[in-house]
Each structure stands twice: as structure tokens, then as C-alpha cells.
Amino acid sequence: MILDTLSIINFKNICEEQLTLSPDVNCFVGDNGAGKTNILDAVHYLALAKSMHTLTDSQSVCHGKDSFLVDGKFKRDDGRLDHVVCGYTRRGGKTLKRNGKEYDKLSDHIGGFPIVVVSPADSALISDSAEERRRYINRLISQLDRGYLAQLIRYNTTLQERNKVLKMNPAEDMLLIYDQMLSTSADLLYQRRTEIIAQMRPLVEEYYALLSDQREEVEIEYRSDLQSAPLSELLLQSRQKDFVNEFTSVGVHRDDIIFSIGGYPLRKFGSQGQQKSFLIALKLAEYRLLAEKADDRPILLLDDLFDKLDMRRVAQLLRLVGGDMFGQIMITDCNKHRLQRTLSEAGVEYKLFHINQGKATL
Numbered sequence: 356m357i358l359d360t361l362s363i364i365n366f367k368n369i370c371e372e373q374l375t376l377s378p379d380v381n382c383f384v385g386d387n388g389a390g391k392t393n394i395l396d397a398v399h400y401l402a403l404a405k406s407m408h409t410l411t412d413s414q415s416v417c418h419g420k421d422s423f424l425v426d427g428k429f430k431r432d433d434g435r436l437d438h439v440v441c442g443y444t445r446r447g448g449k450t451l452k453r454n455g456k457e458y459d460k461l462s463d464h465i466g467g468f469p470i471v472v473v474s475p476a477d478s479a480l481i482s483d484s485a486e487e488r489r490r491y492i493n494r495l496i497s498q499l500d501r502g503y504l505a506q507l508i509r510y511n512t513t514l515q516e517r518n519k520v521l522k523m524n525p526a527e528d529m530l531l532i533y534d535q536m537l538s539t540s541a542d543l544l545y546q547r548r549t550e551i552i553a554q555m556r557p558l559v560e561e562y563y564a565l566l567s568d569q570r571e572e573v574e575i576e577y578r579s580d581l582q583s584a585p586l587s588e589l590l591l592q593s594r595q596k597d598f599v600n601e602f603t604s605v606g607v608h609r610d611d612i613i614f615s616i617g618g619y620p621l622r623k624f625g626s627q628g629q630q631k632s633f634l635i636a637l638k639l640a641e642y643r644l645l646a647e648k649a650d651d652r653p654i655l656l657l658d659d660l661f662d663k664l665d666m667r668r669v670a671q672l673l674r675l676v677g678g679d680m681f682g683q684i685m686i687t688d689c690n691k692h693r694l695q696r697t698l699s700e701a702g703v704e705y706k707l708f709h710i711n712q713g714k715a716t717l
């Protein structure tokens with residue numbers, strides 16, 4: 356999939372801009388605070404109807420304005436065209452249109468416009484709690500499998516209800532109903548997470564080896580209570596404990612994904628550059644899964660390309676994503692000369708935009 360043209364009105368510090376993008380590599384260079392990441396975020400709005408940061412829609416409206424509009428014309432790998440317009444007004448909220456027709460539900464758009472973002476904010480996936488990693492895997496699987504999100508919502512609702520019921524000292528029969536409902540949802544979520552992480556593992560290893568010139572080995576591993584027994588059994592075993600604690604102490608809400616390097620936890624023993632390389636390998640694995648599912652190459656956004664990486668790894672990355680497996684790419688960096696030199700050395704052609712105070716010039 357390729358974003359051919361992008362128009363932006365009153366989105367953060369970008370008042371009005373129209374860009375014609377290259378189907379291959381697009382570079383956005385400029386000083387800190389110029390608006391480079393904001394352009395990528397506008398693209399993210401078109402693909403997923405929300406900011407790539409934890410920003411609300413209203414925070415993305417240019418200060419002092421009432422609305423923003425992002426408009427993009429996409430070309431699919433099979434030649435089909437798609438015109439997407441995402442608008443937000445402070446009074447009327449958000450609207451999303453595809454080819455002139457407004458979506459009934461924003462969620463109908465999700466998964467149809469694959470995009471993968473590599474950004475400095477990804478480091479939270481390593482440094483933060485398991486909840487962050489569950490959020491990541493949930494977001495990814497939701498794009499791959501429409502039924503997953505509904506199942507996840509069902510699980511979380513049942514979990515909340517079970518926790519509420521535990522506080523009321525209920526009859527065991529009543530609890531059994533919740534246990535059954537929870538187990539049914541949990542089994543499906545567990546199965547999907549197991550499958551997806553198993554698919555990602557060899558890809559992450561492969562990409563990490565490429566980026567690091569095989570200097571070190573990394574691994575991802577799924578951890579779930581359900582690996583020891585089905586949830587229905589675990590709930591029975593932990594019932595007394597749950598009564599005392601008044602919450603459900605086992606289930607897929609406690610799942611985690613373990614990242615390691617050379618057999619040790621990545622968070623403690625990986626250098627900053629190794630952690631960054633790992634996150635890129637993870638995102639490229641994600642790219643492959645999304646590309647396969649959509650039968651369309653996602654757009655790859657590389658925000659702050661040189662963040663924590665040495666020249667050699669950046670060059671490896673560029674050679675990799677410059678190949679045919681990857682489609683359109685958007686890169687930001689604050690150092691134009693460094694970026695141009697590395698791209699030339701990697702033999703990658705590109706289009707360059709200078710960004711200054713929310714304005715783009717060629």
C-alpha cells in the first residue's frame with residue numbers, strides 16, 4: 356500500500372500542507388520541534404483513526420483552532436485506489452470517510468490500512484510492566500483477527516464481574532458460571548497469543564541477526580498461567596485464595612512476553628542500542644504478519660531513525676527495508692547530512708522534505 360498524496364489542515368503545528376509522496380523512501384528532515392513526527396502522526400490517523408502517541412483527538416487540533424482534517428489518497432499493491440479523510444471538530448467529534456462514505460463504526464477501518472511504526476516511544480515495551488506488552492500484542496492481533504477484540508472485551512467484562520462477585524462472598528455455584536465464561540474466552544485468547552508469538556519468534560530472531568551482524572542472539576517467549584493447565588482448573592485451585600484476596604489471581608490478564616538477549620532479560624542486560632535493535636526486529640516481524648494478512652505491504656514509519664543506533668545498524672536497517680519485501684517508507688531525522696550519507700551508502704533512492712515550523716519544502 357502506498358500513500359500517494361497527503362493533505363493536512365490544522366493538525367498540531369501544521370496549518371496547511373499538501374505533499375506528494377514517493378512510493379519508496381520519503382525523508383523528513385528538520386530541527387527539533389519542526390513538525391516531522393506530526394506528519395507521521397497524520398499518516399497514522401489515516402491508517403488507524405488515532406494518534407500514535409497517547410494523545411486525545413482534541414490535543415491534535417492546532418492550538419487556537421476548532422478542527423483538523425487529514426486527507427490521503429492510497430494506492431493498493433493490487434492497483435485499487437482508496438481515498439481516506441479523517442476529520443475532527445471540537446464540537447462534533449471525529450469522522451472517518453473512505454471513498455466518500457462515512458464509516459458506521461471506526462473499528463471497521465482497522466486492519467484495512469496496515470501500518471507499522473518504529474518510534475523512540477517503543478522503549479516502554481521493554482521498560483514498562485507486562486500490561487504494556489499485553490496492550491501491544493492485543494493491538495497487533497486485533498488487526499490480524501476481527502474476532503479477537505470482541506473476545507478480549509468479553510473476557511475483561513467477565514473478569515470485572517467475577518471480581519465484583521468475589522467481594523460479595525457468593526455461593527460456589529454462582530462463581531462456577533463466571534469461571535466457565537472466563538475459561539471459554541481465555542482459551543481462545545491464549546490460543547491466538549500462542550500462535551502469533553510462535554509466528555513472530557523466528558522472524559524477530561532473523562531480523563535481529565541481520566541488524567546486529569549476528570553479534571548476539573535474542574528471543575521472545577510467551578508466558579501464561581494457562582501453560583500449566585486450562586483456566587477452569589486453575590480457577591478451581593485458586594478459589595480459596597481468590598475469596599480471601601477478592602480478585603481473580605490467575606488468567607490471561609496476567610500474561611507476559613519475555614524478551615531476552617543471550618539468555619538474559621533484555622531490560623536489565625541489553626544496551627540501549629541492543630534494546631532499540633530488538634524493538635526494530637519486533638516491528639519488522641509485525642510488518643511481515645500484517646503484510647501476509649492484508650496481502651498488501653504496510654507503510655513503514657521510522658521516526659527518529661538514528662535514535663540510539665550506530666551507523667552500521669542504521670545502514671543494515673536501510674538496506675533491509677530498501678529491498679522489495681518492504682513497500683513505502685517514511686523516515687524522520689534531525690540531521691539531513693547524516694541521513695543522506697547513510698542512505699547513499701546503503702544504495703537507497705529517496706525523496707527528501709525539509710520541515711520547518713510545520714511547513715514542508717522540497
Ligand SMILES: Nc1ncnc2c1ncn2[C@@H]1O[C@H](COP(=O)(O)OP(=O)(O)OP(=O)(O)O)[C@@H](O)[C@H]1O
Pocket residue numbers: 366367368369385386387388389390391392393394414415416417418659687688689
Ligand atoms: N495541538 C498543537 N497545536 C500547535 N502546535 C502543536 C500542537 N501539538 C504539538 N505542537 C507543536 O508541534 C511541535 C512538535 O512537532 P514534532 O513532534 O513533529 O517535532 P519533530 O520535528 O518531530 O521534532 P524532534 O526532532 O524533536 O522529534 C512542537 O513545536 C509543538 O509545540
Ligand SMILES: [Mg+2]
Pocket residue numbers: 391392393658659687
Ligand atoms: Mg520527532
